[in-house]
Amino acid sequence: MARPLEFDRDAALDRAMRVFWRQGYQAASLPDLLTAMAISRSSLYAAFGDKRGLMAECLDLFAARTLQILARARAAQPPLEALRQFFDRSVVDPPGGQPEWGCLLVNTVLEMADVDDGLSAHAATRLGEVQAGFEACLRDAGCPPAQADELAAFLMLVNQGLRVSSRRAQPLQARRDQIATTFRVLSAAIPTEVAST
Amino acid sequence: MARPLEFDRDAALDRAMRVFWRQGYQAASLPDLLTAMAISRSSLYAAFGDKRGLMAECLDLFAARTLQILARARAAQPPLEALRQFFDRSVVDPPGGQPEWGCLLVNTVLEMADVDDGLSAHAATRLGEVQAGFEACLRDAGCPPAQADELAAFLMLVNQGLRVSSRRAQPLQARRDQIATTFRVLSAAIPTEVAST
DNA sequence: GACATTCTGGATCAATCAGTCCAGAACGCA
DNA sequence: TGCGTTCTGGACTGATTGATCCAGAATGTC
Numbered sequence: 001m002a003r004p005l006e007f008d009r010d011a012a013l014d015r016a017m018r019v020f021w022r023q024g025y026q027a028a029s030l031p032d033l034l035t036a037m038a039i040s041r042s043s044l045y046a047a048f049g050d051k052r053g054l055m056a057e058c059l060d061l062f063a064a065r066t067l068q069i070l071a072r073a074r075a076a077q078p079p080l081e082a083l084r085q086f087f088d089r090s091v092v093d094p095p096g097g098q099p100e101w102g103c104l105l106v107n108t109v110l111e112m113a114d115v116d117d118g119l120s121a122h123a124a125t126r127l128g129e130v131q132a133g134f135e136a137c138l139r140d141a142g143c144p145p146a147q148a149d150e151l152a153a154f155l156m157l158v159n160q161g162l163r164v165s166s167r168r169a170q171p172l173q174a175r176r177d178q179i180a181t182t183f184r185v186l187s188a189a190i191p192t193e194v195a196s197t
Numbered sequence: 198m199a200r201p202l203e204f205d206r207d208a209a210l211d212r213a214m215r216v217f218w219r220q221g222y223q224a225a226s227l228p229d230l231l232t233a234m235a236i237s238r239s240s241l242y243a244a245f246g247d248k249r250g251l252m253a254e255c256l257d258l259f260a261a262r263t264l265q266i267l268a269r270a271r272a273a274q275p276p277l278e279a280l281r282q283f284f285d286r287s288v289v290d291p292p293g294g295q296p297e298w299g300c301l302l303v304n305t306v307l308e309m310a311d312v313d314d315g316l317s318a319h320a321a322t323r324l325g326e327v328q329a330g331f332e333a334c335l336r337d338a339g340c341p342p343a344q345a346d347e348l349a350a351f352l353m354l355v356n357q358g359l360r361v362s363s364r365r366a367q368p369l370q371a372r373r374d375q376i377a378t379t380f381r382v383l384s385a386a387i388p389t390e391v392a393s394t
Numbered sequence: 395g396a397c398a399t400t401c402t403g404g405a406t407c408a409a410t411c412a413g414t415c416c417a418g419a420a421c422g423c424a
Numbered sequence: 425t426g427c428g429t430t431c432t433g434g435a436c437t438g439a440t441t442g443a444t445c446c447a448g449a450a451t452g453t454c
Binding site: 022023024026027100101102106107109110111113114115120121124127150151153154156157158159160161162163164165167168169174177178181182185186188189 | 219220221223224297298299303304306307308310311312317318321324347348350351353354355356357358359360361362364365366371374375378379381382383385
């Protein structure tokens with residue numbers, strides 16, 4: 001019961017996430033973050049602890065949004081088509097960011113491995129949750145559990161690869177083609193009665 | 198005609214490469230590098246220019262070794278089997294490094310994008326050369342040019358994804374399974390008379 | 395309207411960064 | 425053996441890093 005926060009915490013977190021997303025954890029300096037968040041040093045430390053704590057919240061926010069994309073796609077169409085749409089949406093037109101920024105989780109896993117294993121593992125865990133989402137989707141499509149597990153791992157492999165491609169200077173069409181190839185190849189590997197659902 | 202270099206330049210470069218490979222460019226401090234290379238600050242700047250120049254040479258060294266693995270595999274067995282062996286060798290048992298370190302080129306593309314675009318592009322270019330190696334291999338296997346191009350891009354996609362998986366805490370067997378899945382799925386997409394060569 | 399509480403901006407901190415510089419040691423040649 | 429050249433170790437620099445601290449402003453409650 002005193003002076004309330006002068007800024008919107010969610011909005012500030014969202015802007016911080018975009019800085020980490022684009023530049024990575026180490027290259028995002030505190031002045032960079034403060035400028036983007038439009039708050040002062042004291043406010044950041046009071047609201048988020050420190051730079052590392054801020055990053056952890058950004059990872060969670062990014063993961064939540066990614067899972068949301070998948071959930072919405074699943075609610076609107078058959079499972080396999082939902083997966084294809086998820087790749088199109090998140091890789092070609094990521095909400096609130098640029099395709100060239102790749103995936104914050106993938107970027108962080110790589111950048112922080114052997115530098116800050118806690119942060120790297122945090123990102124890897126969230127990536128695992130997305131993979132679990134793939135798996136649930138494949139089970140809905142009628143895949144037996146063992147195959148759903150295997151193909152979900154394969155889809156995550158492709159997802160990771162696409163996010164790397166995104167950060168190379170490759171033209172957008174090249175990534176579109178890679179997605180098309182993936183699902184063509186994937187369809188050939190799934191029993192027809194499943195693939196057609 | 199005076200005092201010669203007191204250290205082995207190639208050996209020092211090799212040790213520097215391993216530091217960058219494990220920790221990334223930004224997290225590798227000059228003291229880290231100097232300790233690993235067992236030389237002094239002055240020697241490093243005299244021999245390699247600066248940290249950035251040293252990194253550039255390390256990228257070239259890593260790319261050369263990667264291409265060498267592929268070339269040796271191609272010389273010893275049929276093209277498709279060579280590709281499979283390349284993945285086994287470079288992902289499961291990389292020469293001079295640890296599997297958990299991933300791929301220096303992939304790591305650098307992601308870490309330096311939007312931080313030092315020159316270095317990121319340098320790594321991306323070398324990655325493109327590896328992809329060209331895949332493509333030549335597929336043509337040798339009898340793929341028509343258009344398909345060789347498409348599948349080489351797909352193999353690079355998988356390669357990139359595997360290198361991300363390598364830096365997650367995933368067990369070795371998971372990566373082995375992903376390679377197996379990839380080639381099983383790939384075989385199904387290639388005309389049988391080609392796949393059987 | 396006054397008080398207690400909490401947030402804010404900016405100065406400041408020690409630590410670390412990459413890079414420079416110089417004196418002295420070590421070598422090849424004569 | 426002595427000279428000229430080049431390399432080496434370590435001190436040093438200015439800049440930047442993430443983080444702390446404090447005085448002052450702003451707010452809700454009584």
